[in-house]
Amino acid sequence: MNKKQKLAAALGAGFAPVLVLASVTPASAHGYVSSPPSRQAQCAAGTVSCGEITHEPQSVEGPKGQTTCSGGNSRFAELDDDSKGWKATDVGSSQEFSWKLTARHSTSTWQYFVGGNKIAEVDDGGAQPGETVTHKVDFGGLSGKQKVLAVWNIADTANAFYACIDVNIGG
Template structure:
């Protein structure tokens, strides 16, 4: 094969590559999201309010198997989220809190759950719907008082995983 033919073959391959990839079946979209308001621990890392490791670059990626109770979602790369002594900003709240999730890649949702002290304080069933780019839940915290760590969980409908976020609040403070 001459050099000219090799160059033409290579150029043809480069030109056709986008069309070949466009015809391939699309993969399943990966869900990603985090609580942006009040600022979750990973949101504080992303803004630099608290110095953190890798999570500062991808606050939306705290994903792990459903049923975990850790801020890191069991992901060792984000273990600093489990460190309660790290200097997290504590948000003063009253009887209810509006938690807003920022969704960077939506995915079918089964439920959104909120926990304080290991007890579920709220649950919202989405029945498999795909969320928009932001989701807000109004959660009643009137049964709590003082400083609390709220664990927010986004359970994905068609995988065994969930996304985790911890938000530090001071109820009545």
Template sequence: MNLNKRLVAALVGAIAAPLIVVIGPAAIASAHGYVNAPASRQAQCAAGTVSCGDIKYEPQSVEGPKGLRSCNGGVARFAELNDNKKPWQAAGVGQTVTFNWTFTARHRTASYQYFIGNTKIAEINGNNQQPPATVSHKVSMGGRTGRITVLAVWNIGDTANAFYSCIDLNVGKS
């Protein structure tokens, strides 16, 4: 009987070990960074300003391959970030906007990029250094006025991925 218990225990261990290896890293990989001011779309979800799904629990996790131009970074479960019909609050700003990033895991940084549509309005070199817990960039809106959406991109230096944040703004003249 003792031998049977050992066989059952070994069998359970052999089945469970691969599952733990596969599930374990996914469960602990929580993530990374986003623009929290002016409030990005995922920051608005996390704060409950706009009703959202899973993104409200992990605003820092909008990670996808470098080079995308979507608010959700290509992550299907965060697709609502691309929905311009949601009541995103637009921050009133002047011609220069300070974007504040918050990081929960600080990866070496290749660059930060800011886009309006497909037009890059700023790029800041990250010098392949690990950033502090928060980073701020002052970015010119280039004379644009009215309601716009800025896509902020944090390009990671040691992976092929980037983190994406869309920020809705109401740009005034200054």
């Protein structure tokens, strides 16, 4: 091998581990509902004792169409445990929900569900949001303690981000 070939081989060997690590490192950030505090926001704040989600409130990602707080992601299954002591926020007949986005994705829709029924949907038509997004959601005739499932459907992948928010409507 000549000097150029040896240098190229050495550089290639040096960069190969970096390339491999870059390709297997999981995404570190995406988004969650920060206000009123979602279950993962409560975990991150230490309001409720949680596991891995404490350090990754923005990472509750799963295939579109999930109906659980964990988005079907077994790493965050404790978010599905309704008996865990989640703090409910007192709200009126409507409430603004603010998402904290740590990675910006083109957005299809934002959806809000209570008891499996869709109560609101915002179509973003592929727009790429900023660092925060806020939607005003009308609860209609609902009252009392409710669990809101908020879903951020990404436009260019098969995945969505999920957050559950415990509220006390009319509280």
